[in-house]
Amino acid sequence: xxxxxxxxxxxxxxxxxxxxxxxTVLALFIGAFTLTITTALGAGVSDxxxxxxxxxxxxxxxxxxxxxxxTATDSGPQKxxxxxxxxxxxxxxxxxxxxxxxxxxxxxxxxxIQGLRDVAPISTVAIDWIEQAGGGKYQFTIAPTSSIAxxxxxAGSQLDSSSSDFQVVLPEDYVEPLGLGNTADAVGATAxxxxxxxxxxxxxxxxxxxxxxxxxLLNAGAGANSALVDAxxxxxxxxxxxxxxxxxxxxxxxxxxxxxxxxxxKNDIAAAGMSAQTIEDQLGTVQTxxxxxxxxxxxxxxxxxxxAAFGIVNTLLMSVQERTREIGLMKAMGMGSGRIFALxxxxxxxxxxxxxxxxxxxxxxxxxxxxxxxxxxPLSGLSGLDLLLFQPSGLIGVIALIVVIAFxxxxxxxxxxxxxxxxxALRYE
Amino acid sequence: MLxxxxxTKWYGKGEGRFQALDDVTMQVRRGESxxxxxxxxxxKSTLMHLLALLDEPDGGxxxxxxxxxxxxxxxxxxxxxxxxxxxxxxxxxLTASTSVLDNVTLPLKIAGVPARERxxxxxxxxxxxxLEDKAKNxxxxxxxxxxxxxxxTRALVGEPDVIFADEPTGNLDSATGRVVEEELFExxxxxxxxxxxxxxxxxxxARCDRQIQVRDGRIVDSSEVxx
Ligand SMILES: Nc1ncnc2c1ncn2[C@@H]1O[C@H](COP(=O)(O)OP(=O)(O)OP(=O)(O)O)[C@@H](O)[C@H]1O
Ligand SMILES: [Mg+2]
Numbered sequence: 001x002x003x004x005x006x007x008x009x010x011x012x013x014x015x016x017x018x019x020x021x022x023x024t025v026l027a028l029f030i031g032a033f034t035l036t037i038t039t040a041l042g043a044g045v046s047d048x049x050x051x052x053x054x055x056x057x058x059x060x061x062x063x064x065x066x067x068x069x070x071t072a073t074d075s076g077p078q079k080x081x082x083x084x085x086x087x088x089x090x091x092x093x094x095x096x097x098x099x100x101x102x103x104x105x106x107x108x109x110x111x112x113i114q115g116l117r118d119v120a121p122i123s124t125v126a127i128d129w130i131e132q133a134g135g136g137k138y139q140f141t142i143a144p145t146s147s148i149a150x151x152x153x154x155a156g157s158q159l160d161s162s163s164s165d166f167q168v169v170l171p172e173d174y175v176e177p178l179g180l181g182n183t184a185d186a187v188g189a190t191a192x193x194x195x196x197x198x199x200x201x202x203x204x205x206x207x208x209x210x211x212x213x214x215x216x217l218l219n220a221g222a223g224a225n226s227a228l229v230d231a232x233x234x235x236x237x238x239x240x241x242x243x244x245x246x247x248x249x250x251x252x253x254x255x256x257x258x259x260x261x262x263x264x265x266k267n268d269i270a271a272a273g274m275s276a277q278t279i280e281d282q283l284g285t286v287q288t289x290x291x292x293x294x295x296x297x298x299x300x301x302x303x304x305x306x307x308a309a310f311g312i313v314n315t316l317l318m319s320v321q322e323r324t325r326e327i328g329l330m331k332a333m334g335m336g337s338g339r340i341f342a343l344x345x346x347x348x349x350x351x352x353x354x355x356x357x358x359x360x361x362x363x364x365x366x367x368x369x370x371x372x373x374x375x376x377x378p379l380s381g382l383s384g385l386d387l388l389l390f391q392p393s394g395l396i397g398v399i400a401l402i403v404v405i406a407f408x409x410x411x412x413x414x415x416x417x418x419x420x421x422x423x424x425a426l427r428y429e
Numbered sequence: 430m431l432x433x434x435x436x437t438k439w440y441g442k443g444e445g446r447f448q449a450l451d452d453v454t455m456q457v458r459r460g461e462s463x464x465x466x467x468x469x470x471x472x473k474s475t476l477m478h479l480l481a482l483l484d485e486p487d488g489g490x491x492x493x494x495x496x497x498x499x500x501x502x503x504x505x506x507x508x509x510x511x512x513x514x515x516x517x518x519x520x521x522x523l524t525a526s527t528s529v530l531d532n533v534t535l536p537l538k539i540a541g542v543p544a545r546e547r548x549x550x551x552x553x554x555x556x557x558x559x560l561e562d563k564a565k566n567x568x569x570x571x572x573x574x575x576x577x578x579x580x581x582t583r584a585l586v587g588e589p590d591v592i593f594a595d596e597p598t599g600n601l602d603s604a605t606g607r608v609v610e611e612e613l614f615e616x617x618x619x620x621x622x623x624x625x626x627x628x629x630x631x632x633x634x635a636r637c638d639r640q641i642q643v644r645d646g647r648i649v650d651s652s653e654v655x656x
Binding site: 001002005009012016325326328329330332333334335336337339421422423426 | 538541
């Protein structure tokens with residue numbers, strides 16, 4: 001029998017007992033549907049995270065902070081040394097860890113590590129409010145690393161770290177309350193920032209809005225360029241002689257650094273009592289959680305598919321039993337065992353294909369509107385997020401997996417069919 | 430063209446072992462019609478199956494044009510059955526849910542004949558038996574006589590050299606049986622197709638060139654009938 005005929009016959013045979021085929025296909029459908037949705041979910045989230053990382057434009061940056069405090073729990077208080085001791089950051093709890101702050105000495109150490117350049121401490125500045133001429137005052141936060149990262153812009157341009165002008169990038173949701181019209185109008189406007197120094201004195205500073213950023217997972221808060229941050233930090237110290245403390249420092253590594261180079265640099269930094277993370281490391285946590293969740297969901301889908309696989313075995317065994325005479329006849333007429341095996345395997349594959357194709361089509365039909373609804377509803381705060389991303393490779397993968405499972409399930413009945421002796425089959429009542 | 434030498438065939442195992450054929454030697458010559466007759470359970474079908482290479486003997490051998498069948502590859506045996514043998518079994522063995530045409534062209538499909546040619550040849554063969562208007566019907570919708578003619582058409586469509594027919598008239602009323610009988614002998618006369626017919630029907634057996642009488646697995650009489 002020619003292969004095209006074999007395929008056609010397999011298709012036709014599959015539809016001969018419609019109810020049985022439908023039920024088996026339905027079982028596969030459930031697995032395929034779940035698997036499609038979960039892979040789309042995983043793809044959607046990791047695509048979003050990747051895009052966010054790319055938009056930060058800080059792929060060659062370490063965020064360096066103090067490693068866990070040097071205060072060991074069993075050795076009592078340690079002696080204070082202004083040069084090396086780092087103060088704790090107050091309460092230590094599982095969320096913040098007990099990391100200390102960096103001192104100027106640490107920054108010098110970092111400067112001396114081979115391979116790091118542009119080491120810069122990040123001053124944390126606390127802004128009390130922002131106001132635009134005539135409008136009300138609104139609470140305002142500047143993301144500490146905003147001066148080194150790129151924002152996901154809705155309008156305007158990125159911060160210029162070499163400029164001596166004071167620049168801010170406003171989150172999109174500030175535009176309207178501040179009375180700036182739409183996002184495009186906001187660019188170029190000036191705003192006043194108010195803050196308090198350590199001694200309780202109040203100050204204001206005026207900055208130009210150079211860009212408006214999309215609200216996103218990673219852009220918590222507004223951005224300010226180094227000139228502005230440094231100026232505010234200086235004034236907040238209010239001339240006090242307290243040693244400088246920094247939550248984090250940033251350092252650039254060569255853009256062409258390999259994974260090994262990066263690991264080596266991290267080791268060097270760790271040896272100096274600090275820990276370094278790339279932006280990817282930080283996002284890795286998010287991704288690990290998502291991968292974990294989709295993994296569990298996938299496991300459920302696979303269990304559904306395994307159950308469905310037994311359905312296929314059962315369906316085809318019944319079919320082989322019912323068609324014993326037909327098989328005997330075909331063998332008597334010279335059809336080889338290999339072709340009989342192929343015919344029944346193909347029937348399994350057809351069932352697998354139907355189930356997976358149906359599952360995918362329905363998953364997409366349900367998923368796309370759901371995406372729209374989520375994006376305009378509960379997830380509207382995360383612009384650019386397609387929670388379900390249906391990638392061709394993922395869809396093909398689902399079909400391939402299910403077809404392979406179906407084929408494996410079909411081998412047992414197919415072997416049975418192929419082994420039938422034509423005479424026994426023809427005598428069978 | 431076919432030869433059986435000292436064939437023995439056992440069924441079952443151990444205590445319940447049963448010898449269905451015992452030292453059977455016979456020949457089938459090209460173009461002749463041969464009837465295998467005997468009581469029910471005497472081993473007629475078993476002998477026919479061995480001659481048609483559908484089963485393997487426990488002793489002795491079957492020769493096809495002088496070559497031992499046991500020395501042939503499974504593939505060669507399949508090809509032989511597909512191209513040169515046509516079968517009419519004791520039951521119809523039609524696939525009920527598919528069309529008459531599909532049933533008839535099954536041997537061609539197995540042979541790998543393209544779909545279009547299958548259709549043409551299948552319709553032509555059906556036409557010979559006046560069944561072309563039934564080509565699209567489901568096989569289960571035919572009468573018994575029509576089914577038997579469909580089965581014959583299926584046996585013929587591949588233009589075989591030998592037709593093995595096991596009780597071709599067994600399921601039919603005598604009038605329809607007569608028609609099928611006529612058709613078989615017509616094929617034998619007009620195209621020189623060799624007939625190996627297993628039958629209870631004495632009239633049918635009498636029309637064959639030769640009769641082989643089987644009793645309890647042995648050939649007891651082999652008579653030449655003056656044609
Ligand atoms: N698979 C089998 N297992 C055991 N015994 C078998 C088997 N097939 C056939 N037999 C026995 O072998 C003997 C010969 O069977 P066979 O079918 O050749 O008889 P037959 O002459 O064709 O009879 P009928 O005219 O009724 O068709 C019978 O006694 C039958 O019971
Ligand atoms: Mg019989």
